[in-house]
Amino acid sequence: MQPTREEAYALLLKYNKSPALINHALAVEGTMRHFAALLGEDEEKWGVVGLIHDIDYEKYPDEHCVKAVEILKENNIDEDIIRAVVSHGYGLCADVKPEHIMEKVLYTIDELTGLINAAAIMRPSKSVMDLEYKSLIKKYKSKGFAQGVNREVIENGAEMLSMDLKYIIEETINAMRKIADSIGLGGVAVE
Known part of the structure; x- marks a missing residue:
């Protein structure tokens, strides 16, 4: 079955308590929905995939993308959703290569949302709302910044997507702006 957004969120919370991981899931969900809309795809399905993509990461970090299969099968989640979740770990912790457009977008923006989050919280405003491509690309090119983000x-x-990196970055920033308050990147008043 394809869970509703509410069912997917409840499942996420069953396995994840860390506010940072929950915010990351929400950022990926929002970005997946944004790209689905741009590409004329199923926003609900893409959002659900984004929401649960790291379902196993907090409890089973050493079995990431492996335990996810078990958890999602136990919850009768559709095979194509499970495949998408696993494929985001391609080359890192999974052998499933992203093939469907949804899988390729998830694979690409998972790391990118983390980089954008890190760049936004370093700004005086603590916001994604005033983060621009030019500023982000400087951080992107700096090896010392957000070292855990795999630029490769x-x-x-x-x-894989045959899309320009600048376009993907700009659209991911746009996506995160839409949900900035819900992911803690709406900003603070700067005096």
Whole structure:
């Protein structure tokens, strides 16, 4: 079955308590919905995939994308959703190569949302609302910034999608702006 957004969110919360991981899931969900709309795809399905993509990460970090299969099968989640979830770990912790457009977008924007989040919280405003491509690309190119973000995955994903990296970054920023308050990136008053 394809869970509703509410069912997917409840499942996420069953396995994840960390506010950072929950905010990341919400950021990926919002970005997946945004790209689905741009590409004329199923926003609900893409959003659900984004929401549960790291379902196993908090409890089973050493079995990431492996335990997810077990958890999602136990909850009768559709095989194509399970495949999409697993494929985001391609080359890192999974052998399932992203093939469907939904899988390729998830693979690409998972790391990218993390980089954008890190860049936004470093700003005086603590917001994604005033973060621009030019500023982000400087951080992107800095090896010392957000070292845990795998830039190679983002670049490989852009190549899989046959999309310009600048376009993907700009649209991911736009997506995160739409949900800024719900992911803690709405900003603070700067005096």
